[in-house]
Amino acid sequence: MPLAERIETATERLNTTIVDRPRAVVVVFLLLTGVFIGGLGSVQMSAGGLDAFTDDLPEQATLEEVEQNFEEPFQTDAQTTTQLIRTNSNVLTKEALVRDARLLERVAERDEFRMDSARGPAPIIAQHLNPSATTPAEHRRTLERATPSEIRQAVRELRDGSRLTGVVSNDFNPTSVSASASITTISHDFPGSFGDDDLTAVQTGLQAVADDTPGDVRAFGSGTTETEISQSVQDSLLIVMPVVILLLLFFLVVAYRDPIDVLLGLVALVMTIIWTFGFLGYSGIPFSQQMISVPVLLLAVGVDFGIHIINRYREETERGFEAVEAMREANAQLLIAFVIVTVTAVFGFGANVISDLTPIRNLGIASAVGILFTFFIFGLFLPAAKLVCDNVRTRLGVPEFNSSPIASEDSALGRVLAFPARVSQHAPTVIVLGLVLSSVAMGAYGAGVGTSFENEDFLPPEELPAYVTGLPEPFAPGEYTITSTINLLDEKFGSSQGSTVKIYAEGNFKEDHALETLVAPNDNPPESFAVGPGGQAQARSIVTVIQSHADQDEEFAALVARNDQNDNGIPDQNLERIYDELFASSASGRAEQYLTEDYRSALVEYQTDSDASQTEVTTGGDELADTFQFKATSTGDIVVRAAVMDRIFQSAIQGLVLAVVLTAAFLVAIYGILERKPMLGVVNVFPILIAIAFLLGMMRYLDITLNALTATILSISVGVGIAYSVHTTHRFIDEYDATTGAHEAMMITLTGTGGALFGSMLTTALGTGALALAITPILGNFGVLIGLSVTYSFLAAVIALPPAMLLWERTQQWDLDLLARLRPAM
Known part of the structure; x- marks a missing residue:
């Protein structure tokens, strides 16, 4: 049996089970919900601050080794x-x-x-x-x-x-x-x-x-930081989730206009959250700041699925089908679309699994699994529950309140949504070319978007917005002092001389000239380190401790002078005795900051130019370490953060490329198998690429950087946004096979499925956009971006797909004409 027939047979069997045995389906899902409830008590809360992103980095491991080997007088061990x-x-x-x-x-x-x-x-x-x-x-x-x-x-x-x-x-x-x-x-x-x-x-x-x-x-201390970050997570959930639920409830009421259907939609949403959090509990994945976006995304995607299934069911009942046959017809058309959307969403969300950063990787796992749960609950449970409820409603004589579809060909919304299709028939090539050029321009502009990894991303602001402080209990947030304390430390104790880079050198520092080689790189440092007199490096090391102690102790100064052959203040022989005397003196505490007791590891701290960028500092640190005659490694907080920023950028780009490639390959394959129209897969990806290009440009315009959470937005945009193209394309195929041309098929698609897409866009954009109300900036920016992403994806599906489909139809006709010309010659 051909693969297409096998897929069709499998979906028909699944549809038959849902339609013919809806009570059994509902019972199974309720039992599974009970199982996942058992995992809720095991969900771990994680602050998800800077430390969560540096745990597995080699640069952080080196820094920890330095901190273990060298005693710092004001070290604040967390x-x-x-x-x-x-x-x-x-x-x-x-x-x-x-x-x-x-x-x-x-x-x-x-x-x-x-x-x-x-x-x-x-x-x-x-x-x-x-x-x-x-x-x-x-x-x-x-x-x-x-x-x-x-x-x-x-x-x-x-x-x-x-x-x-x-x-x-x-x-x-x-x-x-x-x-x-x-x-x-x-x-x-x-x-x-x-x-x-x-x-x-x-x-x-x-x-x-x-x-x-x-x-x-x-x-x-670290306890204060962890407490306030965890508190901000809980407070953000208390603020955001009620707003999300109220918005979703409002749009469910508008979309369904029937209290029973609204109740069904809410039950399905609650089940999705229970399943996802239960999975987190059983799998041991902690719930952190970044994870707040997961339930919001799943709620939005779930509403999208729900609106489509209820709206299509109502379309079929208006055509005269009874409830069971209407649901059978609706499922037959939507199940494949739901599978395609789910797989592409898993590709988009799950692409973050390849990240080297554990929190981003966990976010990818949780969101990908959550999308699968969303498909099962809204694609299988909701249709079955709808049939059960309608059966009970009929037996009890409960009237229907409003069961008409969201939009129709004669409605004002239908006419607005169909407008791009009307325009596209006149100059599809010009429109597609204009869209390509504009998206290339926006993408090129957005390529300059910045990257950040700062405490401020995770911490609540020093002054909370008025809409937060004015909230009543239990939504009123706690008191936050961490940001004001950090700002106080920066103001009162921070250095205006730039950052500090540490060079960790390993070797035998008892050898003659070891100290001479330790300071040799200071004479010709990289530009970002040339902050001392005459363009030299400003360094602190065991050499500066020796020189400082020699200024205070005449006997020690004489020892140094006797072993300084070139009279430059740096001893170059008999170093072991000099170290012994130094470690036995009052300067031993400072000596331990820069030389280990076995004299085989040394630390050199360099001050950097305050105007130098993070990239210039880290690059200069690596160049400086390479000039040491000992094995040397550059480290320090700025180096660790730069490493995280590099990985954040890599995660964003790699995740986007992987999501687009996997999505495109899957769509080409699935449309080739099911419809023998593989090029539809390419057409399907076209709108989402436009949406991402515009999103990148808007990120730069709004000065929103790629950080620990927004770095996931590009691949997530593929997962969320591709649904609009898939639903539009899938409905187009159904109508295209039954009509005479692409234009007519697209007109029917946009007046029918377009209404569901519009309702889905509003709920998703406003629902996820509610994250902008979160206390911490990292969540607020993500909420703004995901709202923009959904809006752009919807607009691209409605505006870019019609002309692209017309061009696709022309290529199909060209292929048929070419084949007709070749046949007489064959």
């Missing part, structure tokens, strides 16, 4: 530290320091905080005044006994040794001994079983203690 950020007119007065010491004393007295140590202005200054003071209580007593002049003198002395660097704000003035902000880092001694929730509870408790202390003190 699992073990909390920062207390104080702002005041002057945080270095005696009164302010005593308040900080009292706060640390109260924290140390609370066993649940498990404070191991603390580093900040108060303990540093107290220990300088009294080296024997080691506890918060002793620090407080030392500061209380000291005079203001003694404290000011201590600060000036500490400043010379740079021990206050990083714990006081950039406006620190050693002359007046003043600073407007300080950071005190508390290290916690947590057991191995201590989890994120426990850390969050500790940091919440610390904030409560800080609130009881005079002045403005904020507790900040």
Whole structure:
């Protein structure tokens, strides 16, 4: 049996099962829904911030190795530290320091905080005044006994040794001994079983203690970040989902105009969400910020399927068919279209599975599986449930409210939708050429769209919009401080000198001239690193620690001088002894930042040009690492983020190409098998390419970048948008076979299926566009883009398909004419 006949036979059997045994179908689906309900309790919530995108990257692994090997004095390990950020007119007065010491004393007295140590202005200054003071209580007593002049003198002395660097704000003035902000880092001694929730509870408790202390003190740590990102996910769901449901309900009422049909549509939507979330629970895929888009997309696609099946069923009943035969006829026409739409949507959504970034990959899996569930529920369950309900309605004598199709040939909407088909018959070639040229121009303009990967993408804004803050309970969002705290840190402690790149070098640094080779690249660095005097690099390394300690210790300076053969301040022999002396001195803490204790790994930190782009900095870092005579690797936060941005861009392009190629190949094959018209597959893809080109151009115009979520929009646009072309083409084929030409077939298609497409477009565009109301920018931008994508896809299907179909018909006629001419010669 030919493949086309096998497919037709399979769909007929499936249709027969739905129509002849609707109660059995409904029962099976309800039982499966019960199974998926069991997975809801296992759904894991994930903050889905920056860390989720860097876990599996080699660049992040290198950075973590650097952080493990080199001890940084102000390192804020997300699992073990909390920062207390104080702002005041002057945080270095005696009164302010005593308040900080009292706060640390109260924290140390609370066993649940498990404070191991603390580093900040108060303990540093107290220990300088009294080296024997080691506890918060002793620090407080030392500061209380000291005079203001003694404290000011201590600060000036500490400043010379740079021990206050990083714990006081950039406006620190050693002359007046003043600073407007300080950071005190508390290290916690947590057991191995201590989890994120426990850390969050500790940091919440610390904030409560800080609130009881005079002045403005904020507790900040990874627990705070994770909590507020997770809270923003939940708050966004509480805000977005009711709006989506209300919009969908409104359009269901408009489209169905019958309360029973509306109820059926809502039941199907709820089942789709239960199945998808149940799958997430059973599969262990966490629900993160990016996942909020999944239920919104599925609801929108589900409504699309529902409108088509109910609208086509009503068309058949208006033609005089009874309920069972009307549904049999409607299903016979729509099942293949639903299968085609589902497969192409899976290609579009699932193309994100190839991403190197775990959250994007998870999004691809969840959305692809969700689309399959949507097909099963709306393609199989909804028709069966509709027949069961209509049967019950008939037995009980419940009247129908309004069962007419959305649009007809005589309706105003039908005439508007058919207008492109009327125009296309006069100059289809000119119209198609104009569409191609305009889409090429928009695509070329959109090729300059930017890429971003920043904290701001994931975090709620510092000031929430008025429509959010004015919401009543339970929709009112919680209080967010993370963004304002990060902005405060950037303002008070951020560097105006650009980013820092770390070169991780491995080798035997006890060899003569090891230090000379370590600083050799500094003389001729890449342009983005030439920020020092004379265009040299501004670097910090074990060499700068040696030179700094030599300036303070005459005996050590003499040791360095004896082993400096070329008198440039860098020792080039007897290095092991120099390291031993350095690590045994008061400079050991700074030495551990740049050289491991076995003297086989070194770290060099480079300041970069503040005007240099991220690409220039990362490229320059790689070039600099290549000039080292040791094995060297460039790393740092900016390098890791650049790597993520590269992968985001790759995911966007690769996902789009894969989605388009798979979709086009499938459509060519399926139309070739079923209709022996493979070129219809190419025609089918034409509108979606136009829609994507216009979407890219609009992204750049609106200054929306490709980020951790919007990078998926291109392939998702294929999955969502191709449905409009497929439904239009499938209906066109049915009508084309029964009429005399493409123009007439397209007119009937746009006045019939066009109405369902228009209703689907409104529900999908506004439903998914409701994501723009989400608290975090990453979701808001995605909502705007998916709304635009759906709108462009609908317009392209209505405007671009009619002239393309007319040209396709002409090529068909040319082929027939050519074949007729060749036959006499054969």
